[in-house]
């Protein structure tokens with residue numbers, strides 16, 4: 001099989017940070033496999049990047065589905081033979097500050113089922129993709145887990161129990177797979193994009209989407225980004 005471009009996979013690539021990450025990786029010459037759980041919004045995102053003449057394709061992937069992750073791996077093995085970059089970006093934040101019910105941001109009110117739902121997507125979603133795609137990764141491949149400062153143990157405020165747990169656990173996923181995959185020369189890092197103006201971050205957030213993806217793209221593709229097993233923001237290591 002003829003292999004020219006590096007192959008990147010981005011989860012939750014139909015909007016927000018995932019879409020911009022896909023755009024920027026493709027602009028840097030990678031072949032990007034956009035993944036989205038909703039084929040319609042995925043196709044819209046694909047169309048936008050194709051009009052920019054970028055090398056992209058779309059595969060359906062719900063990160064809550066082990067079957068989807070395995071089907072993606074089978075497809076990539078057949079079509080491309082390898083994965084050089086995996087950006088675990090898909091995430092949810094259903095806890096609402098205004099809602100005192102099951103999805104409350106109040107740790108004393110939020111339903112454990114909501115916490116499990118968040119953990120399943122934000123933490124186990126990344127685990128599913130790493131387990132499925134790591135066998136296809138060559139030496140030098142990179143895994144970037146899009147985490148959050150809200151998961152940093154050293155800086156924990158109140159509120160958003162499920163989201164904070166899920167991102168703290170995602171950081172442990174980063175540490176564990178960095179160790180597991182070090183013998184194969186695969187780099188695994190966590191990144192906090194900052195507070196970004198996406199659907200999740202809201203219009204009042206302090207950062208543009210372009211600024212938000214800067215360190216994600218850097219960890220995924222920059223030749224000088226060669227460290228593994230760290231938590232980053234603005235291209236600097238931050239405490240766990």
Ligand SMILES: NC(=O)c1ccc[n+]([C@@H]2O[C@H](COP(=O)([O-])OP(=O)(O)OC[C@H]3O[C@@H](n4cnc5c(N)ncnc54)[C@H](OP(=O)(O)O)[C@@H]3O)[C@@H](O)[C@H]2O)c1
Pocket residue numbers: 011012013014015016017018036037038041061062063064088089090091092121146147148149192193194195196197198199200201202205
């Ligand atoms: N925005 C911020 O301020 C901020 C700060 C720190 C960390 N982050 C993290 O950055 C990442 C991207 O956030 P964003 O701001 O771009 O959020 P967003 O605009 O809400 O986009 C979230 C993306 O994740 C996808 N997604 C959710 N559940 C999924 C599932 N089960 N399977 C596949 N895709 C799924 C969504 O797909 P649908 O369109 O189908 O829902 C969407 O594409 C998240 O991990 C988030 O926690 C964001």
